[in-house]
Amino acid sequence: MALYVQKYGGTSVGSVERIEHVADKVKSFHDAGHQVVVAVSAMSGETNRLISLAKDVTETPDPREMDVLVSTGEQVTIALLSMALQKRGVNARSFTGWQAGMKTDNAYMKARIENIDTDAMRKQLNDGGVCVVAGFQGIDDDNNITTLGRGGSDTTGVALAAALGADECQIYTDVDGVYTTDPRVVPNAKRMEKITFEEMLEMASLGSKILQIRSVEFAGKYKVPLRVLSSFAEGNGTLITMEENSSVENPVISGIAFNRDEAKVTVKGVPDIPGVASKILVPVSDANIEVDMIVQNVSEDGTTDFTFTVHRNDYHKALDVLRNTAAELNAREATGTDDICKVSMVGVGMRSHAGVASQMFKVLADENINILAITTSEIKISVVIEEKYLELAVRALHSAFGLDADSDAN
Amino acid sequence: MALYVQKYGGTSVGSVERIEHVADKVKSFHDAGHQVVVAVSAMSGETNRLISLAKDVTETPDPREMDVLVSTGEQVTIALLSMALQKRGVNARSFTGWQAGMKTDNAYMKARIENIDTDAMRKQLNDGGVCVVAGFQGIDDDNNITTLGRGGSDTTGVALAAALGADECQIYTDVDGVYTTDPRVVPNAKRMEKITFEEMLEMASLGSKILQIRSVEFAGKYKVPLRVLSSFAEGNGTLITMEENSSVENPVISGIAFNRDEAKVTVKGVPDIPGVASKILVPVSDANIEVDMIVQNVSEDGTTDFTFTVHRNDYHKALDVLRNTAAELNAREATGTDDICKVSMVGVGMRSHAGVASQMFKVLADENINILAITTSEIKISVVIEEKYLELAVRALHSAFGLDADSDAN
Incomplete structure (x- = not known):
């Protein structure tokens, strides 16, 4: 009982x-x-x-x-x-x-x-x-x-x-x-x-x-x-x-999640000085906009490009905030796009398997899908790609990582 | 306050x-x-x-x-x-x-x-x-x-x-x-x-x-x-x-209530022996029928007529019960009608004024309305009449007892 x-x-x-x-x-x-x-x-x-x-x-x-x-x-x-x-x-x-x-x-x-x-x-x-x-x-x-x-x-x-x-x-x-x-x-x-x-x-x-x-x-x-x-x-x-799958047949990746409600904003040519990230993000947070992924590229001319993703509903509000900040910081420009999506591979098996990220990037490259941003955690890798590639990317990864119902890997 | x-x-x-x-x-x-x-x-x-x-x-x-x-x-x-x-x-x-x-x-x-x-x-x-x-x-x-x-x-x-x-x-x-x-x-x-x-x-x-x-x-x-x-x-x-109206101008009758949902059943020619009322009413109550007014006429040949009123919804059920009882008691017949109504005059002033009942009966008689049954309490007199006379009876009584809005008695 x-x-x-x-x-x-x-x-x-x-x-x-x-x-x-x-x-x-x-x-x-x-x-x-x-x-x-x-x-x-x-x-x-x-x-x-x-x-x-x-x-x-x-x-x-x-x-x-x-x-x-x-x-x-x-x-x-x-x-x-x-x-x-x-x-x-x-x-x-x-x-x-x-x-x-x-x-x-x-x-x-x-x-x-x-x-x-x-x-x-x-x-x-x-x-x-x-x-x-x-x-x-x-x-x-x-x-x-x-x-x-x-x-x-x-x-x-x-x-x-x-x-x-x-x-x-x-x-x-x-x-x-x-x-x-x-x-x-x-x-x-x-x-x-x-x-x-x-x-x-x-x-x-x-x-x-x-x-x-x-x-x-x-x-x-x-x-x-x-x-x-x-x-x-x-x-x-x-x-x-609580148990992690431990049998050898179990795949490295358990599942693939994705999210279409994404938008990406970028401020380009920001003077690369300490505290610049908070100068950019505090006004965003003050406007009650939740920020998801954050990517900062350091360039060679002493400026930096700063990119983050937000919920698509907040896209226009975020862009407005960023334009003000860009003016204040003497940045080159604030731009963005809302035709992107996020694809994430999740699996505790990743912990013990190196090379998941590189395999993922190769699968996407083979399909000519350009990666716009990347974040990783111990059991997850997320990439931002153009939304039009969403189905193609998910299907390719699903198959390549042996998740298909008729796959031998199962 | x-x-x-x-x-x-x-x-x-x-x-x-x-x-x-x-x-x-x-x-x-x-x-x-x-x-x-x-x-x-x-x-x-x-x-x-x-x-x-x-x-x-x-x-x-x-x-x-x-x-x-x-x-x-x-x-x-x-x-x-x-x-x-x-x-x-x-x-x-x-x-x-x-x-x-x-x-x-x-x-x-x-x-x-x-x-x-x-x-x-x-x-x-x-x-x-x-x-x-x-x-x-x-x-x-x-x-x-x-x-x-x-x-x-x-x-x-x-x-x-x-x-x-x-x-x-x-x-x-x-x-x-x-x-x-x-x-x-x-x-x-x-x-x-x-x-x-x-x-x-x-x-x-x-x-x-x-x-x-x-x-x-x-x-x-x-x-x-x-x-x-x-x-x-x-x-x-x-x-x-709690206060009773005491000023002299106040009418003897406060209001007139009426109820159309009435029906009347009668068992005729019941041997008039002790306990006959309960022999008739217990089966009715066992059938979950609520009885309102009860009237019993003693006749001269040693039999009695026994009448009571019930809610109109219970009329057919009550008549069925009564037919069984009539057979058991060797009564002459059980009959009934559901085209009756009840009109009641209410007023605490009745307590101190005799003759309200007789005045009521006279008003109804003047309109050629036949009274089928009567009950009285300290502050109420109710009569059962044919339903078709309901409006006529209520209007005549309302006027005769000085309740009309334009009446001098007010």
């Missing part, structure tokens, strides 16, 4: 029919003798409906009242799912955030879980029942309702699993696992049986939108085995674990 | 525009230096939407989970109204049932309030703020969410007023007060400035659907002055008080 925490997102509970389907899934685990705690999101569309009501009242709703408002979405789901389980003869009981003892700090709309008083849930589990818990919400020390911010139901699931010492936290979603890359770009991308937390973090932050990144960090920190799987299909999904 | 508890029903908060309007009303009391606690219902239509979601899952939803589900309706309203008040510069804070310390028994879907821990609300009032409380809901001793049953927001308002020692509980609704009778039947019906709790109870139970009867009982028991007034129009509404 195992204890599973299962989290079902908004799409998985988006209608009464889908809630019934989730009830079937939960019942099958319960019937097999397992203990099950279910964390659910609001029915898809519901949170947006509530936010739009608030926006009709005021453009700047009070965060405390926003949390009172939007937390009703998950409360509706827990009641309906509990009813659907009871209809199937399963002893089920709903728990709002405060009933589940979910204590958070008082940062409305982006609260962090501080601890969980699991007594009430333990009692229900010991009575042979299923706990159905509202995701995304909790209470602070003064009994105010708080929410963890959008997508926070994943974090609820992981926190419940950690607090209850669950054997596994299962995140049910609309994909059947984590793939070596986006199957829409590479049709023979493979579902991974396993991935490490580190790899998952690098994949997620780079654009694989499967899991909330905070929940992965959280699961890693508390060593909660995390499994991503489909609400709609059968299958084992992808297990996210 | 007074402390007001104001209750706004579903129609009064049925849209964002109406919530804004309620915020204006509340602000005007707050600006005048009064303390205000607002109890609100779910936006009109919302409770039905939630119930229909539950019914899509199961025809017999668990009452505990129903309360978790429907209590979200008021929670949405308190958040939106608090936002609307804050937008107007009013310090407002929402309270769910449990946050307001609303403790109930554990009878889901029809819970009764046991006590209110007012500390959190007191703190908000002492800080110069408005409390916005979710009507209709509370928690039991085990932290389960409960609801007071439909319409229970009135009771929440009265209970808050009693617990906080409010100067007045104001029930805002879509009518501007309590009228001497339904203005749709008698166009010159008058709004009453005052009515006693006793009279209001008789009027309410007889079909004036303005106030939940339990909230009136509750207000009477705790001596909370209750005022019914319109959310949409200006005016003082109707004050429901």
Whole structure:
């Protein structure tokens, strides 16, 4: 007998029919003798409906009242799912955030879980029942309702699993696992049986939108085995674990992530004096623009070219800021482009394999793809290329690094 | 400076525009230096939407989970109204049932309030703020969410007023007060400035659907002055008080209530032996049919005719039950009709004025209206008549007893 925490997102509970389907899934685990705690999101569309009501009242709703408002979405789901389980003869009981003892700090709309008083849930589990818990919400020390911010139901699931010492936290979603890359770009991308937390973090932050990144960090920190799987299909999904793949057949590269929402700005001919980087970046950060990759080339005439990437939405704002800075610093010019993308290869296997970067550059060179910028970490290499080459680059790398589903390397 | 508890029903908060309007009303009391606690219902239509979601899952939803589900309706309203008040510069804070310390028994879907821990609300009032409380809901001793049953927001308002020692509980609704009778039947019906709790109870139970009867009982028991007034129009509404009207100009009759949802069943020729009434009524009660008026005529041949009225929805069921009983008792026959109605005159002035009944019967006789049954209490006389005479009877009585707006008797 195992204890599973299962989290079902908004799409998985988006209608009464889908809630019934989730009830079937939960019942099958319960019937097999397992203990099950279910964390659910609001029915898809519901949170947006509530936010739009608030926006009709005021453009700047009070965060405390926003949390009172939007937390009703998950409360509706827990009641309906509990009813659907009871209809199937399963002893089920709903728990709002405060009933589940979910204590958070008082940062409305982006609260962090501080601890969980699991007594009430333990009692229900010991009575042979299923706990159905509202995701995304909790209470602070003064009994105010708080929410963890959008997508926070994943974090609820992981926190419940950690607090209850669950054997596994299962995140049910609309994909059947984590793939070596986006199957829409590479049709023979493979579902991974396993991935490490580190790899998952690098994949997620780079654009694989499967899991909330905070929940992965959280699961890693508390060593909660995390499994991503489909609400709609059968299958084992992808297990996210602490263990690194060690068998010889395992590839050096686990997956390839990419991100189209990139733009690149450059200030050219900046006098190369100490502190110039901060003179350039502080105004950018003051304008609330997040900077991703940073590249500085020292030239021979005592000036330097300074390049960084930003989210494509911030491109024009960043260019404006940079033009002002360029004038102040007597730089030659500020330029930029927003038709670029970022491709990243991720894998803990890189640690023990030299030459991954050079092999990557060779694959791209063979396809005549020019690399505009490079950054590396222990388990990731990212390159910026022109956006038009994205599919070509990802497919070529996917194949060259033995990730294709029909590849011998697997 | 007074402390007001104001209750706004579903129609009064049925849209964002109406919530804004309620915020204006509340602000005007707050600006005048009064303390205000607002109890609100779910936006009109919302409770039905939630119930229909539950019914899509199961025809017999668990009452505990129903309360978790429907209590979200008021929670949405308190958040939106608090936002609307804050937008107007009013310090407002929402309270769910449990946050307001609303403790109930554990009878889901029809819970009764046991006590209110007012500390959190007191703190908000002492800080110069408005409390916005979710009507209709509370928690039991085990932290389960409960609801007071439909319409229970009135009771929440009265209970808050009693617990906080409010100067007045104001029930805002879509009518501007309590009228001497339904203005749709008698166009010159008058709004009453005052009515006693006793009279209001008789009027309410007889079909004036303005106030939940339990909230009136509750207000009477705790001596909370209750005022019914319109959310949409200006005016003082109707004050429901302990005081009886004592000035000589006040009429003997305060108002005329009526009810169309009536049916009458009769068993004829029952052997007139002891216990025959219970032999007839017990099977009716066992069939969950509520009996209203009961009339028994003793005839001369040792048999009796036994008549009672029921809600029109129960007519056919009652007739079936009665046919079985008639057969068992060797009665002559069981018959009935569902084209009847009940007209009731209510007034504490009756206590000190004899002859009200005979005057009533004379007025009806003058109009050739046949009385099918009569019941009386200290402050009420009800007659059953054919439904087709309803408007004629009410208008004739309204005029004869000096209730018309243009009457000299006022």
